[in-house]
Amino acid sequence: xxxxxxxxxxxxxxxxxxxxxxxxxxxxxxxxxxxxxxxxxxxxxxxxxxxxxxxxxxxxxxxxxxxxxxxxxxxxxxxxxxxxxxxxxxxxxxxxxxxxxxxxxxxxxxxxxxxxxxxxxxxxxxxxxxxxxxxxxxxxxxxxxxxxxxxxxxxxxxxxxxxxxxxxxxxxxxxxxxxxxxxxxxxxxxxxxxxxxxxxxxxxxxxxxxxxxxxxxxxxxxxxxxxxxxxxxxxxxxxxxxxxxxxxxxxxxxxxxxxxxxxxxxxxxxxxxxxxxxxxx
Numbered sequence: 001x002x003x004x005x006x007x008x009x010x011x012x013x014x015x016x017x018x019x020x021x022x023x024x025x026x027x028x029x030x031x032x033x034x035x036x037x038x039x040x041x042x043x044x045x046x047x048x049x050x051x052x053x054x055x056x057x058x059x060x061x062x063x064x065x066x067x068x069x070x071x072x073x074x075x076x077x078x079x080x081x082x083x084x085x086x087x088x089x090x091x092x093x094x095x096x097x098x099x100x101x102x103x104x105x106x107x108x109x110x111x112x113x114x115x116x117x118x119x120x121x122x123x124x125x126x127x128x129x130x131x132x133x134x135x136x137x138x139x140x141x142x143x144x145x146x147x148x149x150x151x152x153x154x155x156x157x158x159x160x161x162x163x164x165x166x167x168x169x170x171x172x173x174x175x176x177x178x179x180x181x182x183x184x185x186x187x188x189x190x191x192x193x194x195x196x197x198x199x200x201x202x203x204x205x206x207x208x209x210x211x212x213x214x215x216x217x218x219x220x221x222x223x224x225x226x227x228x229x230x231x232x233x234x235x236x237x238x239x240x241x242x243x244x245x246x247x248x249x250x251x252x253x254x255x256x257x258x259x260x261x262x263x264x265x266x267x268x269x270x271x272x273x274x275x276x277x278x279x280x281x
Contacts, residue, residue: 006252014251014260018155025076025146028135033068036128039257040064040120042248047116050242052109055116056098063094064125071129075136076144095121127265130272137211150211153204154271157224158263160200161193168192177229181236190229197221216278223274224267231266235259 021031044057070087077084098117102110134151136144169189177185201221205214212220235258239247248256 007254010252010254014254015159019152022135022148022152025135028131028146028151029069029072032128032131033065035257035261036068036125037061037065038250039124039128039261042250042257043120043124044116046242046244046247047119050112052107053112053116054105054107055113055120056101059094059098060117060120063091063098064121066094067091067121067125068129068132071132072136075132076146123265127268128261130268133272134268134275147211149204149207150275153201153220154224154267155264156204157197157200157221158228158267161197161225161228162263163193164196165189165193178233181233181240185229185233190225194222194225197225212278219278220271220274223270227270228263228267231263234266235262 017031021027040061041057044055044060047053048055048057067088070091073087074084095118099114102113107113131151134154135147137147137150139145165185166189169184169186169192172192173186173188175187176183177187177190198218198221201217202214204221205212205217208217235247238258239245246255247258250256251260254260
């Protein structure tokens with residue numbers, strides 16, 4: 001009972017913090033830069049427990065956070081022209097350093113170090129940084145506006161999917177979705193979660209001011225469901241490989257940062273690809 005209360009309180013604070021952050025651009029940037037840093041720090045700490053792996057946690061974390069801020073600058077200003085891309089140069093220099101440093105550190109397995117270092121950037125830093133693509137959008141007048149609904153909807157869809165899948169799966173779940181990695185997930189629960197998300201997508205279209213059509217919102221909801229589920233399974237596979245139950249314990253009753261953001265790490269890039277694909281037609 002005590003664990004349930006702690007889990008509930010943590011969940012409420014977690015959801016409230018994310019929702020509130022999307023009300024102001026500076027709050028969103030501050031919160032998710034911190035989330036990016038904490039998640040990379042957690043991930044690199046986990047992989048450093050593997051034999052022969054020594055990832056530079058500090059520099060990897062700083063690089064990921066810097067990349068997030070660089071993407072914020074790049075996406076929030078249409079008038080910087082080509083010159084604004086110079087903001088990515090320090091990040092590229094840092095990545096080069098992390099590669100070249102292995103020549104001199106004489107680690108047991110530099111390939112493992114390189115692989116996990118790059119994975120931290122591709123798996124964590126890049127997806128969180130792409131939130132800026134969703135949050136800062138161009139207006140018909142050529143200005144850049146902060147968009148609350150679009151990035152927030154990704155997280156709302158993920159929460160609705162998790163809740164719907166749990167409720168439906170608990171009631172009628174019989175057929176396992178991916179028993180080798182996540183025995184608790186069922187096809188019935190996944191379909192039920194998707195139905196709930198379609199309802200949430202319809203509601204999002206009601207509050208939309210013409211940015212997306214109803215079919216586009218429904219498609220976005222399904223994309224988030226599919227890739228969010230894969231994101232959850234990917235993190236479950238990673239934890240099984242590492243031999244850990246939770247990625248951390250920073251969130252009482254909920255585990256670590258990866259445990260809470262695993263679905264979004266695949267749903268955010270997929271949403272960006274989906275929306276850019278729509279813009280081509």
